[in-house]
Amino acid sequence: MAEYHLTSPLSEEDVRRLRIGDTVYLSGNAFTCRSRLQKYIFDEGNTLPFDTRERNLLIHNGPIVIKENDKWRLVSFMPTSSIRFEKWGAKSVREWGLRMIVGKTTMGEETAAAMKELGCVHASPRSVSPNLWIDSIEVEDVYLFDELGSIEAAWFFKINELGPFVVDIDSEGNNYFDRLDEQIDEHKRAALEKLGIGEDFKFTKLY
Amino acid sequence: MIKTEIYENALFETIKRGATEISPDVRGAFVDAIERETNPDARAGLAATLESMDMSSVRKNPLCVDTGWPIFYFKVGNRCELEGGFVELENAARRAVAKATRLGYLRATMKHPLTGYDPGNNIGMNIPDFTYKFVDGDSIEMSYAAKGGGSECFGGTRHRIVAFADGIKGIEKFVIDSFVASARAGAVCPPSVLGIGIGGTANVAANLAKKAACLRTVGSKHPDPMFAKIEEDLYEALNSLGIGILGAGGNTSVLAVNVEYAYTHIAGIACATSTNCMVARRASTRINSDGSVEKMQSPMWFGDR
Structure with a gap:
């Protein structure tokens, strides 16, 4: 598992070499969005300005x-859960030409397939440390502030060595958390066994 | 009689402290977790989180960007008298939330559930939420909890009616299944303070779980050994899963497991979970009848259950 220091705009080559479990630190330019922006563009037919x-x-x-x-002035910053944006994930990768999405958690199969096809990855934080990040971020500009409000607007950031983030979806379609799930399931079986709850345990059906 | 100005200022200071300062018990749990954690990346993540939280107390900025649902718990002395009464207490709490939002201690996070309208001050229908408990005395203890979206939205709050036929095993299986599903990929922001409510109607169990997650001192045990044993067994079981900080692997998956219970119907055992994120934000303040204000280290909600 390697460590990379990358600068955005990212090239296809930059992200194609990343593998799940790798650590990335990011510099250059970035923009933010939440679901309201994706809904505004993809469902309500507006154009990204x-x-x-x-x-x-x-x-x-x-x-x-x-x-x-x-x-x-940026008061606080923490990547939010990507999984809830799955509905528009593949579209965002395709239509916006994204090379990397940073967010908490991960994304689903459709987005992973688009990432594999087009050369894009997802990376996830390993801490909740806004104060270690805000000093690495300069707010450059904001779009759709009046239309969507401060939280849902598209903020332009200039970032400097922002990280560490773990690559959890690589451009081969692998998911770091899927791999981890297999281990967690094994540990779960052992933990239940220890509590006297065997694999044959079934809840009494009440309705 | 406690003056409006006194309790309104105290409410604002409590919100500010809850949003920007880690509680001493949660901080202690982090220090212990960093010592115990064997996965180097998870250990670094826990240490970075603690460092950032410590910086928040100095910079007076939010511990996390998601400042959550604003929730108030008032433990009120039976003879407590407030200028303007309890309606004014709630109005003052709303004003204090709006002020804390305006000053950047809270993010404007509360929206209309259908239209998405953002009032910009975290005030709207039934929000903030208020819960009361009446006790002997003439003081009022005010606790503010900021319940984060990650821990609340991604399966951290669940319920199931367990049959008496399944008993403790059914309860423990429900809790472990729920936690694994909700902590995947760090959705509920583990390591969690996991609250569990057992008994009552489903909403009673859910409220007990929420209080267990938001108000119990981390590291405290239920006084009844039967329930303390469930807490201990689940704490050990959940920390053996390898979920770790933000679900990326490690042996710190919960900071605490807190169980509260109510008597239940002969037909079944309502069980509920409420997961609080690793930051587990809260702050408490006591105002005495003479108007003197004291910071509390912990809510002390459960002294007499």
């Missing part, structure tokens, strides 16, 4: 940003 080809790193996140002396 910026170009993502030179900004192909998406961070699922609803930051706290306040305005001080006419400048944006």
Whole structure:
């Protein structure tokens, strides 16, 4: 499991070499979104008001940003759960030309298939450490603030060695958490056994 | 009579402290977990989280970007008198939440459930939520809990009626199955403070579970050995699963397992889980009848159950 320091915009080559379990630190430019933005674009037929080809790193996140002396100040940042955006995941990868999505948890099979086809990965945080991250992030700009509100808007970030994140979906379609699930299931069987709950245990059906 | 200005200021300070300062018991559990954790990446993740949380107390910024559902628990002395009464206490709590949001201690997270309308101040229908408990005395203890979206939304809150035929084994199987499903890929932000409610109607069990997750001091044990044994057995079982911080592997999956119970119907045992995230944000304050205000280290909700 290797460690990579990458700069966005990311190339296909940058992400094709990443494997699940690798650690990444990220620099360059990025943008944020949550579900309201994806719904606004993909379900409600609006057009994204910026170009993502030179900004192909998406961070699922609803930051706290306040305005001080006419400048944006990032108060807190933590990647949010990607799994709930699965509905629009493959579309986002395809239509926005993404190379990496950073978010808590992971994404589903459809997004993983699009990532494999087009060359994109998903990476997940290993801590809840907003204060170690906000110093690595500069707020550059914001789009759709009036339409979607502060949390759901698309924030443009300039980032510097933001991380560490673990690659949990690679461009071969592997999922780090699926692998881990197999081990967890084994441990679960042992833990239940220890409590006297065998594999033959069935809940009494009440309805 | 306790003046409005006093309890309103105290409410604001309690929210601010809950949002920006880690509770001493949760901090202690982190320190212990870092010592025990054998997976180096998980250990680094726990240490980074603790470092960030410690920085929040100094920077006075939120411990996590998701500042959660605003929930208040009031433990009220039977003879406690408040200027404006309890309606004004709730109004003051709403004003304090709005102020904390305006100043960036809380994120404007609460939205209309159908339209998605964001009032921008975390105030809306039935939010904040208020729970009361009446005890002897003339003081009021106010606890604020910020219940995060990750731990609440991704399967951390569940319920099942377990048959008496299945008993403790049924309860434990339900809890372990639920936790594994909800902690996958770190959805509920483990290591968790897992609250479990046993008995009562389904909503009673769910409320007990929520209080067990949000108000019990981490490291405390249920005074009844039967329930303490369930807590201990589940704590050990869940920490043997290898889920780890944010579900990425490791041997710290829960910081605590807290069980509370109610008598139940002969027909079945309502069981509920409520999972609190690793940050487990809360703060408590006592106001005495003379208007003096004391910070509390822990909610002390369960002293007499």
